[in-house]
Amino acid sequence: MKKIFLFSLILFLIGISAYAQKVSGTIKGVLQDSVSTSPLADATVSVVRLPDSTLISFTLTGPSGQFEIKNLDAGDYDLMASFTGLQTAKRKFSISASKLFIDLGTVKLDRFYKSMQEVVINEAPVKVNGDTIAFRADAFKTKPNATVEDLLKKLPGVQVERDGTVKAQGEQVQKVYVDGKEFFNNDPKLATKNITADMVDQVEVFDDMSEQSKFNKIDDGSRSKALNLKLKKDKKKGVFGKAYAGYGTHERWDLGLNANMFKGATQTSVIAKANNTNNIGFTFSDMIGAFGTGGGMGGFGGGGMNIVKAGGGGGGSFGGLNLGTTGSGVTKSSQIGMNYRDTWSKYFDVNGSYFFNHVNTDNDRSSYRTTLTADSTLFTNDKAISKAENDNHRVNFNMIYTLDSFNSIIYNPSLSYQKSYNTYSIDSFYTDALKDGNLYRTNESRSAKMSDGDGYNWTNNLIYRRKFRRPGRTLSINLTNTLSDSQRDAYSLLSAKYYTVAGAKWKDSTANNLNKTESGSNNYAVNFSYTEPLSRDKILEFNYNHNNSTNSSDRELFDYNASNDRFDLPNERLSNNFESQNIYDKLGSNFRVVKKKYNYQLGFAVQQATLENNNLSKSTNIKHTFINYLPTASFNYQFARSRSFRFSYRGTTRMPNVTQLQDVEDVTNYPYITRGNPSLKQEFNHNISLSYNFFDIIKFRNLFAFVTFTSTENKIANYIEQLQGGLAQRSMPVNISGGIYSINGNFNLGFPMKQLKGGNFNTNTRIGFNRDANFIDRVKNFTKTVTAGEDLRLSYFWKEKLDLGVNAGITYNSVNYSVQSRNNTSYFTHTYSLDATYNFPFGFIVSSDFDYTFNTGRTNGYNRNYAMWNGSIAQEVLKSKRGEIKLSVYDILNQNVSISRNTGANYIEDVQSSVLNRFFMLTFSYKLNRMGGRTMPAMMERATKGLRITQ
Template sequence: MRKILALLFVCLFGYFAQAQKADGSISGKLMDTTNKKPIADATISLLQAKDSSLVTFTLSNKQGQFEIKGLAAGNYRLIITHQEYSEVRKTVSLTEEKKQLNVGEIVSSNNFKEMTGVVVTNEAPIVVKNDTVQFNASGFRTQPNATAEDLIKKLPGMEVDKEGNVKSQGETVQKVYVDGKEFFGNDPKLATKNITADMIESVQVFDDMSDQAKFTKIDDGSRAKTLNIKLKKDRNKGYFGRATAAYGSNDRYEGNLSVNKFNGNQRISLLFNANNINKQGFSFSDIISSMGGFSGFGGGGGGMGGGMMGGGGGGMMIRGGGGGMGGFSSGGSTGLIKSLSAGINYTDQWSSKMKVTGSYFFSNSDNRQEQSSLRRTTYGDSIVIRDRQSMSTSKNQNHRFNLRFEYEIDSMNSILYTPSITQQHSESYSFDTSSSTTQQPGKEFLGVVGRTNNENVRDGFTWNNNLLYRHKFGKTGRTITLGWNNTFGNSDANGLTMSNNTFYREDGTLNRSIDQNQRTFQKTNTNNNAISTSYTEPFGLNKLLEINYRYTRNVGTSDREAYNYDAASGKYETPNLLLTNDFKNIFEGHRVGANFRVQKPKYNYQFGLGVERSSLESQSYQASTQKDSVNKASYTNLFPTANFNFTPTKSKNLRFMYNGRTNQPTLSQLQNVRDVTDTLNIIIGNPFLKQEFNHNFTIGYNSFNIMTFRLIAANLSFSTTQNKIVNSITVNNGVQTTNYLNLDGYYRGSAFITLGLPFKNPKWKGSSLNFSNNSSYTQDVSMIQSNSGNMVKNFTRTFMVSQGAGINLNKPKYDIGIRLNLAYNDVKYTQAKSLNEDYLTQTYA
């Protein structure tokens, strides 16, 4: 740690020491020879005379004056440009004896003859265009063979974690385009890890809207933080690629291959990766998309969330874990992962009317891991500490197809079709042992000792279809769209659970022992459909009214059968009727809305209101009672939206967004059957759950100072959820039972600000200092069991603030990046105040 800080100090000291020597300046005044008036807003570029490399640039003020400071002695070239005037070039020199140079009055007119022989590329490293921030790659030096990910790490306001996930201004980047087109579907890592930095001209950051919103110019609230990687024009034709291979101790290896064929609009890319160093060739969304709504075979209850307890309906869980997807595990980056992946991406414009982008991606991973966990759960004045040791293996195989087909029928009509197919097979095995100790005032005793084996096999398939028809009328701004969205998915899974749990009394004597040996089969199907239409009507030159309608019908089924082991036959053929259940969930909704948008040169705003009438019906058949039950609920919701975007100058942008939306409960949360995969953590669904309603507010600000290259980006957000679906946890004789219910009281506020300071000294071109601050306050809610056995509401309030600082030093022969981050967390509980705590985390990279 001391060595890192020392290195950072030396680098900073060296830079500022060098900056002290560069104290020269060049000044002057620009005049129009015809009108004898000052020329304002002209661009004055300063280049090195020896190689024409850009040193810096500035703008003239209203009086036509300019001054460039912080220059070292040497020979330079001044190039002065303005869109209304002829270009002026002038050679100047600074010496140690004369460090301040005033070139006097420089005149320009339409009769000026342009000099030849010098090619100038004058691009600021950062440009703010409305709500888009563009980073020009030439302003951020990278080492040979660097990837897009290496370049992104150097951009102010951008973060890349060890898994390769990208964040911009504290928000996760969900999409990455290449020249405005999809690259291997919606997996950002495939672009950032396989495109080389020397191919990139610029990286754009913005909030992408849906295809319908782009066409109608009406924001529908569906936004995703997005990167667009623009490639250099000379990389649009030819073959190129990248291959790397590495081998280390303990037979660790990694190999990567990318081959590209670009020919104008046609682009073909091939990727291959194989390694056993925990680098996966797929994102976690590949796994989720193929699950078809399957709830999983258990695993412990809850999760961590907000603070140490609760969070996201996690109940009173302390530093621990359970939850997740039970036997189905991607492995994440824990354990030892061996992975193989390959894919092909194809982009082309078949004619002036047809554009197509398609990809196929295959991934295979094998994960082996051993884990030790310690979970503390509080119930009134009792604390249960569960010590768990586990070993597990999992194998996952994934096939993913994506297609985007756009057909322009004529100048007034077009069709967009974007299907995707995911197929997956997974196998997992786990063995764990655990012991639970109960602590109460004045005493402590061993409560439960358990052993569990789980085996699971699952096959999943998901097919998504999105079809959009768009029509423009003769009147500019008058449009109509028709859309159809469909998701069809299914999964077949079977799991084997063998467990033994021994329970002890407070005096240490044996209470009882429970053995479980059963096989469970579950089939899940989803069929979701939505039909929508939107009509826009212009009013004048800058006003637009939209009227929309959407019909939604989502149907999900989950059929579960459980069989106990029959010792006499040696087979799993004795039905367990308590755990056998057929469940069907139907959601149907009609939504109508209107939005009004005003577009001005420096600002635009939009506001709207939608009304939805929906119904939720749950049908359940319980084998133990041989009875059907039906639960129905109806809702009427208002969906207000508001957006405001203000761009006072080309380099500053202020925006505000608000939207409200609903979240439906999942099949696993609704299905009222006991999941006893983990006999100490039983999970039961609640068919009476209501839908959640979320309110989201966001304010964002971007500013780039063209004089100093300084970037400031800030973001404020607040969200609250009505009828939030949370966990309700009870404990009886050492067994924890988790149910679901709706509660109010959840909200979260966060603030983020980043400051990027690229070095202007030409000897440190591409180097920068970056500072960021991220803070949040979250109140989560759950239900826990009090000392008297009654259920009481618990609030978990978590305050977090983190400060980060980084420096990127780029030189032709080396590249150094140092990042330091310090975070303070304060967690408080209303029902378990003895567990309140605060702590610091430090990260160095």
Template structure:
């Protein structure tokens, strides 16, 4: 620590020798109403040479240029719908405040464009794609989700919104983050006619935004910039429906807007597999096909849901920005599944039929407070609390089959009650030393989790090869896990010159786990579970301490941005076991973690970004616990206390090109991962296992024993390409996308290494209407062909290649005086799946509705979900030692009569006063 402090002081002394240069800043506003203009392009040029740099304004219309040398300069500002602005000025010793720069409205010119041609889609600004909402026509009651899926590069895959080949994980409204976990719900709670423009970009972490150095933690983000007139008022919707088979749905959503204050309240009760309700809801609740929620990309089973959610965003004064979300959800799920598993290097298959019943109660709370003390100090606090209670009952009938012979039959019943509590908090502070170019950033993360559960297991296993080895068990499992973790990070960065910066980072973190799992046999004489089974019990404590230190260097010019660094990480892992036998472990790890960020701007509309990162992954408590898991007697499993941490390398490449003159968009991405010491699965099928099994727990015929091990050789690479342009002859937008991927997963089968290799070829197209508000359609198709190869497939005749194709049509048509017809068709074709699994289906939903009341605020509709009664759910899973197909029960045909009422009132308003979400104290963002 002393040497580290000395190095830091030496670094400060050295960098102080560099000359300090002033900053240039200001605000861009509309001349007509003085509202800030977010996303305006600001170009700074030196009139005496060719120097030029650029940035974009934040959500308050602010911009800032750091490290500007003395001289004569000119600033030029471009913003869609406004006249070009230009001003010249002199830079001397001190900072230059250009004040409020007001742009003249170019409404006359825009009207001329609207008469003779099509509104421009938008433009590319560095790594930000900005789209003009006026260029996309949607139905009057459409949501922002309907709007963005018309835009180039944005699709819905498996119920999730994707942009440029990646899942959208963050939604912002006027630069403010929507505090919640369901991004689709956030987009459905914004009506499309409220949106002025849409920005798609890779959002940085809070720490990177505060420090000015990219830490590689980026998430695909969509930011909706609303119209000025939609920033005060409210929108809402309430619906109630009842249908055949006693299907019902009652829901309401209300959005209140008052400039920076935004409140969203939603509530829902239903038994038609809806997880949320929004102002963009469609009649009957099923017109969106198979929708996900809270991590369920494809909801399966019959699900009753009662939920309530409150989302809040506001400015407390001029310096404190807050947002919060509370969600309560109660679910009752009935789900039956069929599993067919084909093992590698074996003629044995595993077949399972299960009945699953579960009840869940969830409370989730997230809060975010950002305090902008002054221009040089910022504080961010983000606490989160989750409480979940669940009751699960599973009845599983399974057997192993070799050829035409059944080896083992098993009937298991499991009842489990579990309570899980998660509490976390992050405190992030950043200080900028005036205009010196020095920034200090510190953050502290803490988290606590607790799991308390009781499980009752009743097992009856018939050994058809040797009936003397039939098994019957009646057991109780008590589990109590506690985890506490904390980490602290300190970053110091310093400007070295006009275009370069240096940062030194130190991180220290600790994870402490305390796990207690005890298994008891039922004692007939006492009628209680009193006989402790030591081999199936495990008391485990572990402590993982890691420290990381290293420098990063950043260099930026007009067209180039380069950042590279390296961290040295040293970690220790200590653990102690009481059951099944006393055992102590102490291990240390040391790694060098390099990183690289490179961006090159070919022009204003096209750029290339390359990102390389390394990180380590410590084994979980469950993977380290050497306790025998017999919840499925045909698939025994245990942990491995000798596991090492995994070392991962990630390389991403992205190229973007947006031609604003032709409205053509092109995106290409390549994403690769390679892992050393990958935590793989080692499987034993021949009756021999690497650990001593307790008496009476030997493998049944056809059963498998598995445990995690470290193996090298995991790697995955995939590419994605998207091209989009308008089709003027049918007033529609056209998108075509394609990708190739390869994944190699190592594993072991009977102590021999096996690699599961999967090659994927995919592609598709999407056509969305831009005709009028009365005719709205979207046609898309997406195909995937997968080649599956296992190196230990000695038989050579097992083919697990499969083909899937998903085609969908959504069509809304306002026929006459508020009479609305809606239909949605989703066709799924599956080729190459296992016997007994449905190959394909057509999901057809439709509704006919009539608008009523003044301004057509109400609607009465009759809808049918799954008209042809073909809906199914199929998923293929590929592991290192098997390929399996899982078919789950789903909701099928029902009719529903629904009444909906819409609320809408806008009073206009000013642009919300928000802190710069994508700002960079280390220098301007060169877009």
């Protein structure tokens, strides 16, 4: 299969390359101001194809106003030259085999002497302004009915994973704004999967900062990658969106509506979906956020976890179905949400959202885990059947009250409520041990677990900001309060058989109990910042932070009472009421210098922190006080408009959470038992990052590279010990220092293919090294993890007919242990993909994608090689092609699997989960497009043809 796929791909590319060699024309000239005759440097010159005005190429003029555009196919074109403040000049020309070179000589741009007969917007396909790169959406053609997710796949330096996660310049996008405002509380997938590409005018990629940093220009270390979707002006009045309904074999169904109702500043967006095709369409962590970790279903003992996916569980977007976003299992979900934004007056600007989702996931799971001890190796086979059902409500609001030109107030409350219903799992597992060359069975067990619970999280954030008459002098005060509470009842039934080394049954054991957990937190913080300008380009900031956080966890375990069929026998050994309070005060200052080419910032803070742990059940108290010195530094250098370098260092601390501190055993995930440690101290982290960004807006070449280094003192790691001769494992967090660090790098390179007009090539290189530590049966163990990967993608777009993408990816992982080094392992994951969409005459659209994945180095039975092939054929119908009928087939070869590898501090685990397999679906979709409540008249459609977007 692999050879056939690669051979077909090579033939296809050879055919494309041969086609692209037919004609290569050139046009050149010089731009001047018609009045002063001075040359126009950095003017935009664009070539569009006639008669459809499709952008073919563009360039910027040189210092003497000269320009040259090459590699033009035979055909008729319109050249448009534009410069701010001058009228756009147009020249029609043709390229043919007999006329390959055209010299326009001097082209003069006139001043505006009378009212424009035509509105001209001077807009380049790509703009670079400091850290922000703006892409004009219309310059990157997408298939009909495409979403923003499809558009992002076309942008240089942007990647969209199969699960919908977006990465820009190698970093994961944390927020997506719409016209600079929050959209469903900045959940990236709700924006990228529901807003259509034809609504977007520009996509901006930038480093987002906190509200305080945006206000006072002081970097507080809160940077994260973000996108801003700037909507087209003609999409800001009327109703736009899409409704669809689909039904398929095996009783698969998919319904959805997304509608945007805009009228000036009042903008309302509605999203509604329901399906049983794994298309959740939002950030998956929403389903577990209220309950956090500990005391739940499943989980992994033994420290940190590295998950390497080697399978689909559904894959990504195929034939327009957008399946497989949950990773594993079969999911039925429903969701409804509304996003609202408005300007109530010149003083009030508001936006808010409500979102509800219900998710029901069934999963059959099998796993093989290798666990390391100080003198032996354990092998565990596990088979589990599970069901998880969750509700999630989210309400967010943001209000900006501008008192006057100097003072403003921002109020941002948010509330989330989550509930789980009868979540359960049934596990059957057995463990073998290898010791001194002998392999023997240690236990056979069967467990059943069921839990339900609910919880809420309520946050209020109030910011007061003041600008003074002297530029650069500012004052801001930030008040934050967070309240959370959750309750969960977890029932657990365990039946186990234990064996001796000789193979004889040692004993039978049963356990039947109820674990009632109630946890909560109350946090309030005050942040103060004052900036004083020392000169035009120098600013000094003074800041003070006070934070008080109280966390509680009350856990009661009751054993089953057979005499009355109730859980009313208290188990005091496994019950505990615990409270932790963390108070810190931090006083610091920052000095920032801003020059034309560079800027830098130096900062220093002193922090006093107090961590007090109260074991209310045992009437014990442990108190720690810490004094920390927190230096910060950053340096940014702008070599040119599209080339920059950044360095930053930041020292930070991290306190242990209440689960890590509570001194009681948690047996709900037996045989992996956890216990807290109230003597834990805080971590101290040294964080260094280097980044280099380059984007050639003329040749569309880009290079994004960053390297991060983190070193941790007093690292909170696990002390792991085997119980009852390896029958169970207990882990407890402890502080470890010495040689714990990680290095990660990402290098992204992209450029257009000269041999393929309309082709772009992108390569992404990933490399990481992590050195961690823990204790295994009192022996200190160092775990070294190496990850390296290479992803290649070739994108090709031809005459708005063919949209093609070819991908090849390989990932290498290596895990080495200082204890039991014979269990060191390395493994590869290979993925090769091809996706294509072709627009045939008469409104027919054919789409298909093909993935071939193979794995090496895994446990027997988990080195599964498989092919995923999906496809669809669609027909555009109704007036203005607003309707579409689509027949899709998922997993044509019926080979889909979901396999992942988890590596921890003392274990390696291969997991296979149930997935969706082949089914057919027929879908009808309808595009909503009404201008001001009425369908756009034909006269307006003709009039808007005079509105040209040029570069």
